Amino acid sequence: MSDLLWQKDGVAIDARIMKFLAGDDVLLDRELFLFDIQASTAHVQGLERIAILNAEESAGLQRELALLGEDFRSGKFVLDDRYEDGHSAIESRLIERLGDTGRKVHTGRSRNDQVLVASRLYLKSQLENLHAYCLAIADICLRRATSESLPLPGYTHLQRAVVSSTAMWFAGFAEAFIDNAERARQTRDWIDANPLGTAAGYGVNLPLDRGHTTTALGFSRLQISPIYAQLSRGKFEMAALEALASALLDLRRLAWDLSLFTTAEFGFVELPAQYTTGSSIMPNKRNPDVIELMRATYASVAAARCEIEQLLSLPSGYQRDLQISKGAVFHGFSRGLAALALTPDLLARLQWNAARMRAAIEPSMYATDLAVELAQAGVPFRDAYKHAANAADQSGAGRTPEQSLAARISPGAAGDLLLDELAQRLAQAKKSLAVVAS
Missing domain, CATH: 1.20.200.10 (Fumarase/aspartase (Central domain))
Structure with missing residues:
Protein backbone atom coordinates (compact mmCIF):
# COMPACT_ATOMS: atom_id res chain seq x y z
CA MET A 1 0.00 0.00 0.00
CA SER A 2 1.28 3.46 -0.89
CA ASP A 3 1.96 6.06 1.81
CA LEU A 4 -1.18 6.90 3.71
CA LEU A 5 -2.59 10.40 3.39
CA TRP A 6 -2.99 10.67 7.14
CA GLN A 7 0.21 8.90 8.24
CA LYS A 8 2.14 10.67 11.04
CA ASP A 9 5.87 10.55 11.65
CA GLY A 10 6.92 8.05 14.28
CA VAL A 11 3.69 6.04 14.19
CA ALA A 12 4.12 2.46 13.02
CA ILE A 13 1.50 0.97 10.71
CA ASP A 14 0.19 -2.44 11.73
CA ALA A 15 -0.64 -4.43 8.58
CA ARG A 16 -3.40 -6.40 10.32
CA ILE A 17 -5.11 -3.27 11.52
CA MET A 18 -4.79 -1.64 8.12
CA LYS A 19 -6.34 -4.67 6.47
CA PHE A 20 -9.28 -4.43 8.85
CA LEU A 21 -9.62 -0.68 8.32
CA ALA A 22 -9.42 -0.84 4.55
CA GLY A 23 -11.34 -4.06 4.04
CA ASP A 24 -12.47 -4.19 0.43
CA ASP A 25 -12.95 -0.42 0.30
CA VAL A 26 -10.46 0.19 -2.48
CA LEU A 27 -12.13 -2.43 -4.66
CA LEU A 28 -15.57 -0.99 -3.96
CA ASP A 29 -14.25 2.44 -4.90
CA ARG A 30 -13.96 1.24 -8.49
CA GLU A 31 -17.69 1.98 -8.69
CA LEU A 32 -17.09 5.58 -7.58
CA PHE A 33 -13.70 6.23 -9.19
CA LEU A 34 -14.82 8.05 -12.33
CA PHE A 35 -17.29 10.10 -10.31
CA ASP A 36 -14.48 10.96 -7.89
CA ILE A 37 -12.34 12.10 -10.81
CA GLN A 38 -15.23 14.18 -12.14
CA ALA A 39 -15.69 15.85 -8.76
CA SER A 40 -11.95 16.37 -8.37
CA THR A 41 -11.89 18.19 -11.70
CA ALA A 42 -14.65 20.55 -10.56
CA HIS A 43 -12.81 21.08 -7.26
CA VAL A 44 -9.64 22.02 -9.13
CA GLN A 45 -11.59 24.55 -11.20
CA GLY A 46 -13.01 25.98 -7.99
CA LEU A 47 -9.54 26.31 -6.45
CA GLU A 48 -8.38 28.23 -9.50
CA ARG A 49 -11.35 30.58 -9.16
CA ILE A 50 -10.21 31.57 -5.64
CA ALA A 51 -6.50 31.76 -6.61
CA ILE A 52 -5.33 28.72 -4.64
CA LEU A 53 -4.16 27.36 -8.01
CA ASN A 54 -2.88 29.39 -10.92
CA ALA A 55 -4.09 28.75 -14.46
CA GLU A 56 -1.11 26.55 -15.36
CA GLU A 57 -1.48 24.38 -12.24
CA SER A 58 -5.20 24.04 -12.80
CA ALA A 59 -4.74 23.07 -16.45
CA GLY A 60 -2.12 20.46 -15.53
CA LEU A 61 -4.29 18.92 -12.84
CA GLN A 62 -7.34 18.81 -15.11
CA ARG A 63 -5.27 17.23 -17.88
CA GLU A 64 -3.91 14.53 -15.56
CA LEU A 65 -7.34 13.82 -14.10
CA ALA A 66 -8.72 13.32 -17.61
CA LEU A 67 -5.83 10.99 -18.47
CA LEU A 68 -6.39 9.04 -15.26
CA GLY A 69 -10.02 8.55 -16.22
CA GLU A 70 -9.00 7.30 -19.67
CA ASP A 71 -6.41 4.94 -18.19
CA PHE A 72 -8.95 3.57 -15.72
CA ARG A 73 -11.51 2.93 -18.46
CA SER A 74 -8.94 1.20 -20.67
CA GLY A 75 -7.47 -0.88 -17.86
CA LYS A 76 -4.04 0.80 -17.97
CA PHE A 77 -4.64 2.03 -14.43
CA VAL A 78 -5.97 -0.50 -11.94
CA LEU A 79 -7.40 0.56 -8.62
CA ASP A 80 -6.16 -2.13 -6.25
CA ASP A 81 -4.67 -2.68 -2.81
CA ARG A 82 -1.65 -0.55 -3.59
CA TYR A 83 -3.91 2.24 -2.38
CA GLU A 84 -5.98 2.74 0.74
CA ASP A 85 -8.95 3.94 -1.29
CA GLY A 86 -9.88 5.68 -4.53
CA HIS A 87 -9.31 9.13 -3.08
CA SER A 88 -5.71 8.38 -2.13
CA ALA A 89 -5.14 6.76 -5.54
CA ILE A 90 -6.16 9.99 -7.31
CA GLU A 91 -3.92 12.12 -5.13
CA SER A 92 -1.02 9.69 -5.43
CA ARG A 93 -1.26 9.71 -9.22
CA LEU A 94 -1.36 13.52 -9.35
CA ILE A 95 1.67 13.82 -7.06
CA GLU A 96 3.52 11.23 -9.14
CA ARG A 97 2.85 13.18 -12.36
CA LEU A 98 2.92 16.78 -11.11
CA GLY A 99 4.87 16.83 -7.86
CA ASP A 100 4.01 19.76 -5.59
CA THR A 101 1.10 20.78 -7.80
CA GLY A 102 -0.47 17.40 -7.10
CA ARG A 103 -0.01 18.00 -3.38
CA LYS A 104 -2.28 21.05 -3.65
CA VAL A 105 -5.35 19.20 -4.92
CA HIS A 106 -6.72 18.35 -1.49
CA THR A 107 -6.81 21.96 -0.33
CA GLY A 108 -10.22 22.81 1.10
CA ARG A 109 -11.70 19.33 0.95
CA SER A 110 -11.85 16.14 2.99
CA ARG A 111 -12.25 12.54 2.03
CA GLY A 201 -18.55 18.42 8.06
CA TYR A 202 -17.72 21.90 9.37
CA GLY A 203 -16.60 23.90 6.33
CA VAL A 204 -13.15 25.49 5.83
CA ASN A 205 -11.62 28.96 6.16
CA LEU A 206 -11.60 29.51 2.39
CA PRO A 207 -14.14 31.29 0.16
CA LEU A 208 -14.81 28.12 -1.84
CA ASP A 209 -16.84 28.72 -5.00
CA ARG A 210 -19.48 26.12 -4.23
CA GLY A 211 -21.84 27.62 -6.77
CA HIS A 212 -19.34 26.81 -9.54
CA THR A 213 -18.90 23.18 -8.48
CA THR A 214 -22.67 22.80 -8.19
CA THR A 215 -23.12 23.93 -11.79
CA ALA A 216 -20.05 22.12 -13.12
CA LEU A 217 -21.20 18.79 -11.65
CA GLY A 218 -24.79 19.17 -12.86
CA PHE A 219 -26.43 19.43 -9.45
CA SER A 220 -29.68 21.36 -9.22
CA ARG A 221 -28.92 22.90 -5.85
CA LEU A 222 -26.36 23.28 -3.09
CA GLN A 223 -26.43 21.11 0.02
CA ALA A 360 -59.21 -22.91 -17.10
CA ILE A 361 -62.18 -20.52 -17.16
CA GLU A 362 -64.99 -22.42 -15.43
CA PRO A 363 -68.72 -21.52 -15.27
CA SER A 364 -68.62 -20.30 -11.65
CA MET A 365 -66.26 -17.48 -12.69
CA TYR A 366 -69.26 -15.68 -14.25
CA ALA A 367 -71.13 -15.54 -10.92
CA THR A 368 -70.00 -11.99 -10.18
CA ASP A 369 -71.22 -10.89 -13.62
CA LEU A 370 -74.62 -12.40 -12.86
CA ALA A 371 -74.85 -10.71 -9.44
CA VAL A 372 -74.02 -7.30 -10.91
CA GLU A 373 -76.51 -7.76 -13.75
CA LEU A 374 -79.28 -8.59 -11.27
CA ALA A 375 -78.36 -5.55 -9.18
CA GLN A 376 -78.44 -3.40 -12.32
CA ALA A 377 -81.97 -4.72 -12.96
CA GLY A 378 -83.09 -3.53 -9.50
CA VAL A 379 -82.45 -6.54 -7.26
CA PRO A 380 -80.76 -5.48 -3.98
CA PHE A 381 -77.13 -6.49 -4.34
CA ARG A 382 -77.04 -8.75 -1.29
CA ASP A 383 -80.03 -10.70 -2.66
CA ALA A 384 -78.41 -10.79 -6.09
CA TYR A 385 -75.22 -12.07 -4.47
CA LYS A 386 -77.08 -14.94 -2.78
CA HIS A 387 -78.89 -15.86 -5.96
CA ALA A 388 -75.63 -15.89 -7.95
CA ALA A 389 -73.91 -17.93 -5.22
CA ASN A 390 -76.64 -20.57 -5.33
CA ALA A 391 -76.53 -20.65 -9.11
CA ALA A 392 -72.77 -20.30 -9.49
CA ASP A 393 -72.30 -23.51 -11.46
CA GLN A 394 -75.01 -22.44 -13.93
CA SER A 395 -74.10 -18.73 -14.08
CA GLY A 396 -71.91 -19.27 -17.12
CA ALA A 397 -74.66 -20.68 -19.28
CA GLY A 398 -74.61 -19.01 -22.66
CA ARG A 399 -71.70 -16.76 -21.72
CA THR A 400 -68.26 -16.46 -23.26
CA PRO A 401 -65.08 -14.98 -21.77
CA GLU A 402 -65.14 -12.26 -24.43
CA GLN A 403 -68.66 -11.19 -23.41
CA SER A 404 -67.66 -11.06 -19.76
CA LEU A 405 -64.61 -8.92 -20.55
CA ALA A 406 -66.53 -6.55 -22.82
CA ALA A 407 -69.20 -6.02 -20.16
CA ARG A 408 -66.60 -5.03 -17.51
CA ILE A 409 -66.83 -1.32 -18.32
CA SER A 410 -65.80 0.31 -15.04
CA PRO A 411 -62.85 2.60 -15.86
CA GLY A 412 -59.64 0.59 -15.92
CA ALA A 413 -61.39 -2.77 -16.17
CA ALA A 414 -61.18 -5.10 -19.15
CA GLY A 415 -63.92 -3.34 -21.14
CA ASP A 416 -62.37 0.10 -20.63
CA LEU A 417 -58.64 -0.30 -19.98
CA LEU A 418 -57.90 3.42 -20.50
CA LEU A 419 -54.75 2.49 -22.39
Whole structure:
Protein backbone atom coordinates (compact mmCIF):
# COMPACT_ATOMS: atom_id res chain seq x y z
CA MET A 1 0.00 0.00 0.00
CA SER A 2 1.28 3.46 -0.89
CA ASP A 3 1.96 6.06 1.81
CA LEU A 4 -1.18 6.90 3.71
CA LEU A 5 -2.59 10.40 3.39
CA TRP A 6 -2.99 10.67 7.14
CA GLN A 7 0.21 8.90 8.24
CA LYS A 8 2.14 10.67 11.04
CA ASP A 9 5.87 10.55 11.65
CA GLY A 10 6.92 8.05 14.28
CA VAL A 11 3.69 6.04 14.19
CA ALA A 12 4.12 2.46 13.02
CA ILE A 13 1.50 0.97 10.71
CA ASP A 14 0.19 -2.44 11.73
CA ALA A 15 -0.64 -4.43 8.58
CA ARG A 16 -3.40 -6.40 10.32
CA ILE A 17 -5.11 -3.27 11.52
CA MET A 18 -4.79 -1.64 8.12
CA LYS A 19 -6.34 -4.67 6.47
CA PHE A 20 -9.28 -4.43 8.85
CA LEU A 21 -9.62 -0.68 8.32
CA ALA A 22 -9.42 -0.84 4.55
CA GLY A 23 -11.34 -4.06 4.04
CA ASP A 24 -12.47 -4.19 0.43
CA ASP A 25 -12.95 -0.42 0.30
CA VAL A 26 -10.46 0.19 -2.48
CA LEU A 27 -12.13 -2.43 -4.66
CA LEU A 28 -15.57 -0.99 -3.96
CA ASP A 29 -14.25 2.44 -4.90
CA ARG A 30 -13.96 1.24 -8.49
CA GLU A 31 -17.69 1.98 -8.69
CA LEU A 32 -17.09 5.58 -7.58
CA PHE A 33 -13.70 6.23 -9.19
CA LEU A 34 -14.82 8.05 -12.33
CA PHE A 35 -17.29 10.10 -10.31
CA ASP A 36 -14.48 10.96 -7.89
CA ILE A 37 -12.34 12.10 -10.81
CA GLN A 38 -15.23 14.18 -12.14
CA ALA A 39 -15.69 15.85 -8.76
CA SER A 40 -11.95 16.37 -8.37
CA THR A 41 -11.89 18.19 -11.70
CA ALA A 42 -14.65 20.55 -10.56
CA HIS A 43 -12.81 21.08 -7.26
CA VAL A 44 -9.64 22.02 -9.13
CA GLN A 45 -11.59 24.55 -11.20
CA GLY A 46 -13.01 25.98 -7.99
CA LEU A 47 -9.54 26.31 -6.45
CA GLU A 48 -8.38 28.23 -9.50
CA ARG A 49 -11.35 30.58 -9.16
CA ILE A 50 -10.21 31.57 -5.64
CA ALA A 51 -6.50 31.76 -6.61
CA ILE A 52 -5.33 28.72 -4.64
CA LEU A 53 -4.16 27.36 -8.01
CA ASN A 54 -2.88 29.39 -10.92
CA ALA A 55 -4.09 28.75 -14.46
CA GLU A 56 -1.11 26.55 -15.36
CA GLU A 57 -1.48 24.38 -12.24
CA SER A 58 -5.20 24.04 -12.80
CA ALA A 59 -4.74 23.07 -16.45
CA GLY A 60 -2.12 20.46 -15.53
CA LEU A 61 -4.29 18.92 -12.84
CA GLN A 62 -7.34 18.81 -15.11
CA ARG A 63 -5.27 17.23 -17.88
CA GLU A 64 -3.91 14.53 -15.56
CA LEU A 65 -7.34 13.82 -14.10
CA ALA A 66 -8.72 13.32 -17.61
CA LEU A 67 -5.83 10.99 -18.47
CA LEU A 68 -6.39 9.04 -15.26
CA GLY A 69 -10.02 8.55 -16.22
CA GLU A 70 -9.00 7.30 -19.67
CA ASP A 71 -6.41 4.94 -18.19
CA PHE A 72 -8.95 3.57 -15.72
CA ARG A 73 -11.51 2.93 -18.46
CA SER A 74 -8.94 1.20 -20.67
CA GLY A 75 -7.47 -0.88 -17.86
CA LYS A 76 -4.04 0.80 -17.97
CA PHE A 77 -4.64 2.03 -14.43
CA VAL A 78 -5.97 -0.50 -11.94
CA LEU A 79 -7.40 0.56 -8.62
CA ASP A 80 -6.16 -2.13 -6.25
CA ASP A 81 -4.67 -2.68 -2.81
CA ARG A 82 -1.65 -0.55 -3.59
CA TYR A 83 -3.91 2.24 -2.38
CA GLU A 84 -5.98 2.74 0.74
CA ASP A 85 -8.95 3.94 -1.29
CA GLY A 86 -9.88 5.68 -4.53
CA HIS A 87 -9.31 9.13 -3.08
CA SER A 88 -5.71 8.38 -2.13
CA ALA A 89 -5.14 6.76 -5.54
CA ILE A 90 -6.16 9.99 -7.31
CA GLU A 91 -3.92 12.12 -5.13
CA SER A 92 -1.02 9.69 -5.43
CA ARG A 93 -1.26 9.71 -9.22
CA LEU A 94 -1.36 13.52 -9.35
CA ILE A 95 1.67 13.82 -7.06
CA GLU A 96 3.52 11.23 -9.14
CA ARG A 97 2.85 13.18 -12.36
CA LEU A 98 2.92 16.78 -11.11
CA GLY A 99 4.87 16.83 -7.86
CA ASP A 100 4.01 19.76 -5.59
CA THR A 101 1.10 20.78 -7.80
CA GLY A 102 -0.47 17.40 -7.10
CA ARG A 103 -0.01 18.00 -3.38
CA LYS A 104 -2.28 21.05 -3.65
CA VAL A 105 -5.35 19.20 -4.92
CA HIS A 106 -6.72 18.35 -1.49
CA THR A 107 -6.81 21.96 -0.33
CA GLY A 108 -10.22 22.81 1.10
CA ARG A 109 -11.70 19.33 0.95
CA SER A 110 -11.85 16.14 2.99
CA ARG A 111 -12.25 12.54 2.03
CA ASN A 112 -15.64 12.97 3.72
CA ASP A 113 -17.02 15.39 1.16
CA GLN A 114 -15.16 13.52 -1.58
CA VAL A 115 -17.11 10.35 -0.91
CA LEU A 116 -20.33 12.29 -0.41
CA VAL A 117 -20.14 14.01 -3.79
CA ALA A 118 -19.01 10.87 -5.63
CA SER A 119 -21.83 8.93 -3.98
CA ARG A 120 -24.41 11.55 -4.97
CA LEU A 121 -23.20 11.45 -8.58
CA TYR A 122 -23.32 7.63 -8.51
CA LEU A 123 -26.82 7.55 -7.05
CA LYS A 124 -28.10 10.07 -9.58
CA SER A 125 -26.70 7.93 -12.40
CA GLN A 126 -28.17 4.71 -11.01
CA LEU A 127 -31.58 6.29 -10.46
CA GLU A 128 -31.54 7.51 -14.07
CA ASN A 129 -30.84 3.91 -15.11
CA LEU A 130 -33.67 2.71 -12.88
CA HIS A 131 -36.00 5.29 -14.43
CA ALA A 132 -35.06 4.14 -17.94
CA TYR A 133 -35.53 0.42 -17.17
CA CYS A 134 -38.93 1.04 -15.58
CA LEU A 135 -40.04 2.98 -18.64
CA ALA A 136 -38.82 0.22 -20.95
CA ILE A 137 -40.81 -2.36 -18.98
CA ALA A 138 -43.90 -0.15 -18.95
CA ASP A 139 -43.54 0.45 -22.68
CA ILE A 140 -43.50 -3.23 -23.67
CA CYS A 141 -46.36 -3.99 -21.26
CA LEU A 142 -48.47 -1.22 -22.76
CA ARG A 143 -47.68 -2.29 -26.32
CA ARG A 144 -48.72 -5.87 -25.60
CA ALA A 145 -51.83 -4.74 -23.76
CA THR A 146 -52.76 -2.71 -26.82
CA SER A 147 -52.01 -5.34 -29.44
CA GLU A 148 -53.52 -8.48 -27.92
CA SER A 149 -56.20 -9.48 -25.44
CA LEU A 150 -56.71 -13.13 -24.62
CA PRO A 151 -59.04 -14.45 -21.91
CA LEU A 152 -57.05 -15.28 -18.77
CA PRO A 153 -58.36 -16.55 -15.43
CA GLY A 154 -58.22 -13.92 -12.71
CA TYR A 155 -57.25 -15.17 -9.25
CA THR A 156 -57.74 -14.08 -5.67
CA HIS A 157 -56.23 -16.16 -2.86
CA LEU A 158 -54.75 -18.25 -5.71
CA GLN A 159 -58.29 -19.49 -6.43
CA ARG A 160 -60.10 -18.95 -9.71
CA ALA A 161 -62.19 -15.80 -9.27
CA VAL A 162 -63.36 -13.94 -12.40
CA VAL A 163 -62.54 -13.75 -16.08
CA SER A 164 -59.53 -11.51 -16.75
CA SER A 165 -57.36 -11.00 -19.82
CA THR A 166 -53.75 -10.80 -20.87
CA ALA A 167 -54.35 -7.16 -21.81
CA MET A 168 -55.54 -6.42 -18.29
CA TRP A 169 -52.51 -8.24 -16.83
CA PHE A 170 -50.09 -6.26 -18.97
CA ALA A 171 -51.92 -2.97 -18.30
CA GLY A 172 -51.58 -3.52 -14.55
CA PHE A 173 -47.82 -3.91 -14.75
CA ALA A 174 -47.55 -1.04 -17.24
CA GLU A 175 -49.09 1.35 -14.72
CA ALA A 176 -46.99 -0.09 -11.90
CA PHE A 177 -43.74 0.57 -13.73
CA ILE A 178 -44.81 4.05 -14.83
CA ASP A 179 -45.25 4.81 -11.13
CA ASN A 180 -41.91 3.18 -10.35
CA ALA A 181 -40.23 5.37 -12.96
CA GLU A 182 -41.80 8.45 -11.41
CA ARG A 183 -40.59 7.44 -7.97
CA ALA A 184 -37.06 6.99 -9.32
CA ARG A 185 -37.19 10.48 -10.84
CA GLN A 186 -38.51 12.07 -7.66
CA THR A 187 -35.84 10.35 -5.57
CA ARG A 188 -33.14 11.48 -7.98
CA ASP A 189 -34.40 15.05 -7.72
CA TRP A 190 -34.34 14.86 -3.93
CA ILE A 191 -30.76 13.54 -3.89
CA ASP A 192 -29.65 16.13 -6.48
CA ALA A 193 -27.74 18.37 -4.04
CA ASN A 194 -24.03 19.18 -4.04
CA PRO A 195 -22.11 18.43 -0.80
CA LEU A 196 -18.66 19.29 -2.24
CA GLY A 197 -17.08 22.05 -0.19
CA THR A 198 -18.48 20.96 3.17
CA ALA A 199 -15.12 19.27 3.91
CA ALA A 200 -15.14 17.13 7.05
CA GLY A 201 -18.55 18.42 8.06
CA TYR A 202 -17.72 21.90 9.37
CA GLY A 203 -16.60 23.90 6.33
CA VAL A 204 -13.15 25.49 5.83
CA ASN A 205 -11.62 28.96 6.16
CA LEU A 206 -11.60 29.51 2.39
CA PRO A 207 -14.14 31.29 0.16
CA LEU A 208 -14.81 28.12 -1.84
CA ASP A 209 -16.84 28.72 -5.00
CA ARG A 210 -19.48 26.12 -4.23
CA GLY A 211 -21.84 27.62 -6.77
CA HIS A 212 -19.34 26.81 -9.54
CA THR A 213 -18.90 23.18 -8.48
CA THR A 214 -22.67 22.80 -8.19
CA THR A 215 -23.12 23.93 -11.79
CA ALA A 216 -20.05 22.12 -13.12
CA LEU A 217 -21.20 18.79 -11.65
CA GLY A 218 -24.79 19.17 -12.86
CA PHE A 219 -26.43 19.43 -9.45
CA SER A 220 -29.68 21.36 -9.22
CA ARG A 221 -28.92 22.90 -5.85
CA LEU A 222 -26.36 23.28 -3.09
CA GLN A 223 -26.43 21.11 0.02
CA ILE A 224 -25.86 24.07 2.28
CA SER A 225 -25.12 22.87 5.79
CA PRO A 226 -21.89 20.91 6.34
CA ILE A 227 -23.58 19.28 9.33
CA TYR A 228 -26.48 18.11 7.18
CA ALA A 229 -24.11 16.88 4.48
CA GLN A 230 -22.85 14.33 7.01
CA LEU A 231 -26.31 13.64 8.44
CA SER A 232 -27.59 12.83 4.95
CA ARG A 233 -25.08 10.06 4.34
CA GLY A 234 -26.95 6.78 4.51
CA LYS A 235 -30.28 8.60 4.42
CA PHE A 236 -29.94 9.35 0.69
CA GLU A 237 -28.62 5.86 0.00
CA MET A 238 -31.62 4.28 1.73
CA ALA A 239 -34.00 6.45 -0.28
CA ALA A 240 -32.36 5.35 -3.53
CA LEU A 241 -32.58 1.70 -2.50
CA GLU A 242 -36.24 2.18 -1.57
CA ALA A 243 -36.97 3.48 -5.07
CA LEU A 244 -35.19 0.47 -6.51
CA ALA A 245 -37.04 -1.86 -4.14
CA SER A 246 -40.38 -0.42 -5.24
CA ALA A 247 -39.71 -1.58 -8.80
CA LEU A 248 -38.40 -4.93 -7.62
CA LEU A 249 -41.50 -5.58 -5.53
CA ASP A 250 -43.53 -5.37 -8.72
CA LEU A 251 -40.97 -7.48 -10.56
CA ARG A 252 -41.21 -10.08 -7.79
CA ARG A 253 -44.98 -10.35 -8.22
CA LEU A 254 -44.66 -10.45 -12.01
CA ALA A 255 -42.06 -13.22 -11.68
CA TRP A 256 -44.32 -15.09 -9.27
CA ASP A 257 -47.14 -15.02 -11.83
CA LEU A 258 -44.84 -16.32 -14.54
CA SER A 259 -43.45 -18.98 -12.20
CA LEU A 260 -46.98 -20.29 -11.70
CA PHE A 261 -48.17 -19.77 -15.26
CA THR A 262 -45.25 -21.76 -16.71
CA THR A 263 -45.91 -24.87 -14.61
CA ALA A 264 -47.52 -27.88 -16.24
CA GLU A 265 -50.45 -27.46 -13.84
CA PHE A 266 -51.23 -24.02 -15.36
CA GLY A 267 -49.53 -24.15 -18.76
CA PHE A 268 -50.54 -20.57 -19.62
CA VAL A 269 -47.11 -19.25 -20.62
CA GLU A 270 -44.10 -20.43 -22.57
CA LEU A 271 -40.88 -18.61 -21.82
CA PRO A 272 -38.18 -17.90 -24.43
CA ALA A 273 -35.69 -20.77 -24.33
CA GLN A 274 -32.85 -18.40 -23.39
CA TYR A 275 -34.62 -17.61 -20.12
CA THR A 276 -34.62 -21.22 -18.97
CA THR A 277 -31.91 -23.66 -17.97
CA GLY A 278 -31.60 -27.44 -17.86
CA SER A 279 -31.32 -29.80 -14.93
CA SER A 280 -27.94 -31.34 -14.13
CA ILE A 281 -29.55 -34.77 -13.64
CA MET A 282 -33.06 -34.74 -15.15
CA PRO A 283 -32.91 -34.63 -18.96
CA ASN A 284 -36.60 -33.76 -19.25
CA LYS A 285 -36.37 -30.48 -17.31
CA ARG A 286 -36.32 -26.85 -18.44
CA ASN A 287 -36.22 -24.64 -15.36
CA PRO A 288 -37.36 -20.99 -15.15
CA ASP A 289 -34.21 -19.97 -13.28
CA VAL A 290 -34.15 -16.41 -14.61
CA ILE A 291 -37.58 -15.50 -13.31
CA GLU A 292 -36.84 -17.25 -10.03
CA LEU A 293 -33.74 -15.11 -9.55
CA MET A 294 -35.74 -12.04 -10.58
CA ARG A 295 -38.18 -12.97 -7.84
CA ALA A 296 -35.30 -13.28 -5.36
CA THR A 297 -33.59 -10.00 -6.22
CA TYR A 298 -35.81 -7.88 -3.98
CA ALA A 299 -34.29 -9.68 -1.00
CA SER A 300 -30.81 -8.39 -1.88
CA VAL A 301 -32.03 -4.81 -2.09
CA ALA A 302 -34.09 -5.05 1.11
CA ALA A 303 -31.04 -6.49 2.87
CA ALA A 304 -28.86 -3.64 1.59
CA ARG A 305 -31.29 -1.06 2.91
CA CYS A 306 -31.53 -2.84 6.24
CA GLU A 307 -27.74 -2.99 6.56
CA ILE A 308 -27.43 0.77 6.05
CA GLU A 309 -30.29 1.52 8.43
CA GLN A 310 -28.56 -0.49 11.14
CA LEU A 311 -25.39 1.59 10.65
CA LEU A 312 -27.16 4.88 11.26
CA SER A 313 -27.55 4.69 15.03
CA LEU A 314 -24.87 7.38 15.19
CA PRO A 315 -24.34 10.90 16.51
CA SER A 316 -23.91 13.82 14.14
CA GLY A 317 -20.63 14.21 12.30
CA TYR A 318 -18.69 11.64 10.33
CA GLN A 319 -18.16 8.19 11.83
CA ARG A 320 -16.07 5.46 10.18
CA ASP A 321 -19.01 3.06 10.47
CA LEU A 322 -20.39 4.70 7.32
CA GLN A 323 -17.67 3.13 5.19
CA ILE A 324 -19.62 -0.13 5.41
CA SER A 325 -22.58 1.41 3.58
CA LYS A 326 -20.84 1.48 0.21
CA GLY A 327 -20.81 -2.27 -0.35
CA ALA A 328 -24.50 -2.55 0.44
CA VAL A 329 -25.43 0.18 -2.04
CA PHE A 330 -23.29 -1.19 -4.86
CA HIS A 331 -24.47 -4.76 -4.36
CA GLY A 332 -28.11 -3.73 -4.19
CA PHE A 333 -28.01 -1.63 -7.35
CA SER A 334 -25.88 -4.13 -9.27
CA ARG A 335 -28.29 -7.00 -8.61
CA GLY A 336 -31.45 -4.94 -8.89
CA LEU A 337 -30.69 -3.17 -12.15
CA ALA A 338 -29.38 -6.38 -13.73
CA ALA A 339 -32.76 -8.04 -13.07
CA LEU A 340 -34.74 -5.10 -14.42
CA ALA A 341 -32.54 -4.88 -17.53
CA LEU A 342 -33.56 -8.41 -18.57
CA THR A 343 -37.27 -7.86 -18.07
CA PRO A 344 -38.35 -5.95 -21.23
CA ASP A 345 -37.03 -8.63 -23.59
CA LEU A 346 -38.57 -11.39 -21.48
CA LEU A 347 -41.98 -9.71 -21.60
CA ALA A 348 -41.71 -9.01 -25.31
CA ARG A 349 -41.01 -12.64 -26.16
CA LEU A 350 -43.12 -14.73 -23.78
CA GLN A 351 -45.98 -16.59 -25.47
CA TRP A 352 -49.47 -17.17 -24.08
CA ASN A 353 -51.23 -20.52 -24.48
CA ALA A 354 -54.74 -19.33 -25.39
CA ALA A 355 -56.29 -22.80 -25.31
CA ARG A 356 -55.02 -23.64 -21.81
CA MET A 357 -56.16 -20.27 -20.45
CA ARG A 358 -59.63 -20.61 -21.94
CA ALA A 359 -59.97 -24.17 -20.63
CA ALA A 360 -59.21 -22.91 -17.10
CA ILE A 361 -62.18 -20.52 -17.16
CA GLU A 362 -64.99 -22.42 -15.43
CA PRO A 363 -68.72 -21.52 -15.27
CA SER A 364 -68.62 -20.30 -11.65
CA MET A 365 -66.26 -17.48 -12.69
CA TYR A 366 -69.26 -15.68 -14.25
CA ALA A 367 -71.13 -15.54 -10.92
CA THR A 368 -70.00 -11.99 -10.18
CA ASP A 369 -71.22 -10.89 -13.62
CA LEU A 370 -74.62 -12.40 -12.86
CA ALA A 371 -74.85 -10.71 -9.44
CA VAL A 372 -74.02 -7.30 -10.91
CA GLU A 373 -76.51 -7.76 -13.75
CA LEU A 374 -79.28 -8.59 -11.27
CA ALA A 375 -78.36 -5.55 -9.18
CA GLN A 376 -78.44 -3.40 -12.32
CA ALA A 377 -81.97 -4.72 -12.96
CA GLY A 378 -83.09 -3.53 -9.50
CA VAL A 379 -82.45 -6.54 -7.26
CA PRO A 380 -80.76 -5.48 -3.98
CA PHE A 381 -77.13 -6.49 -4.34
CA ARG A 382 -77.04 -8.75 -1.29
CA ASP A 383 -80.03 -10.70 -2.66
CA ALA A 384 -78.41 -10.79 -6.09
CA TYR A 385 -75.22 -12.07 -4.47
CA LYS A 386 -77.08 -14.94 -2.78
CA HIS A 387 -78.89 -15.86 -5.96
CA ALA A 388 -75.63 -15.89 -7.95
CA ALA A 389 -73.91 -17.93 -5.22
CA ASN A 390 -76.64 -20.57 -5.33
CA ALA A 391 -76.53 -20.65 -9.11
CA ALA A 392 -72.77 -20.30 -9.49
CA ASP A 393 -72.30 -23.51 -11.46
CA GLN A 394 -75.01 -22.44 -13.93
CA SER A 395 -74.10 -18.73 -14.08
CA GLY A 396 -71.91 -19.27 -17.12
CA ALA A 397 -74.66 -20.68 -19.28
CA GLY A 398 -74.61 -19.01 -22.66
CA ARG A 399 -71.70 -16.76 -21.72
CA THR A 400 -68.26 -16.46 -23.26
CA PRO A 401 -65.08 -14.98 -21.77
CA GLU A 402 -65.14 -12.26 -24.43
CA GLN A 403 -68.66 -11.19 -23.41
CA SER A 404 -67.66 -11.06 -19.76
CA LEU A 405 -64.61 -8.92 -20.55
CA ALA A 406 -66.53 -6.55 -22.82
CA ALA A 407 -69.20 -6.02 -20.16
CA ARG A 408 -66.60 -5.03 -17.51
CA ILE A 409 -66.83 -1.32 -18.32
CA SER A 410 -65.80 0.31 -15.04
CA PRO A 411 -62.85 2.60 -15.86
CA GLY A 412 -59.64 0.59 -15.92
CA ALA A 413 -61.39 -2.77 -16.17
CA ALA A 414 -61.18 -5.10 -19.15
CA GLY A 415 -63.92 -3.34 -21.14
CA ASP A 416 -62.37 0.10 -20.63
CA LEU A 417 -58.64 -0.30 -19.98
CA LEU A 418 -57.90 3.42 -20.50
CA LEU A 419 -54.75 2.49 -22.39
CA ASP A 420 -54.66 5.92 -24.04
CA GLU A 421 -54.42 7.55 -20.63
CA LEU A 422 -51.63 5.18 -19.61
CA ALA A 423 -49.87 5.98 -22.88
CA GLN A 424 -50.06 9.70 -22.05
CA ARG A 425 -48.57 9.08 -18.61
CA LEU A 426 -45.80 7.02 -20.15
CA ALA A 427 -45.05 9.74 -22.71
CA GLN A 428 -44.86 12.32 -19.93
CA ALA A 429 -42.49 10.10 -17.95
CA LYS A 430 -40.28 9.72 -21.02
CA LYS A 431 -40.14 13.50 -21.35
CA SER A 432 -38.92 13.75 -17.78
CA LEU A 433 -36.16 11.27 -18.60
CA ALA A 434 -35.12 13.40 -21.57
CA VAL A 435 -34.91 16.44 -19.30
CA VAL A 436 -32.74 14.48 -16.86
CA ALA A 437 -30.44 13.31 -19.65
CA SER A 438 -29.94 16.85 -20.92
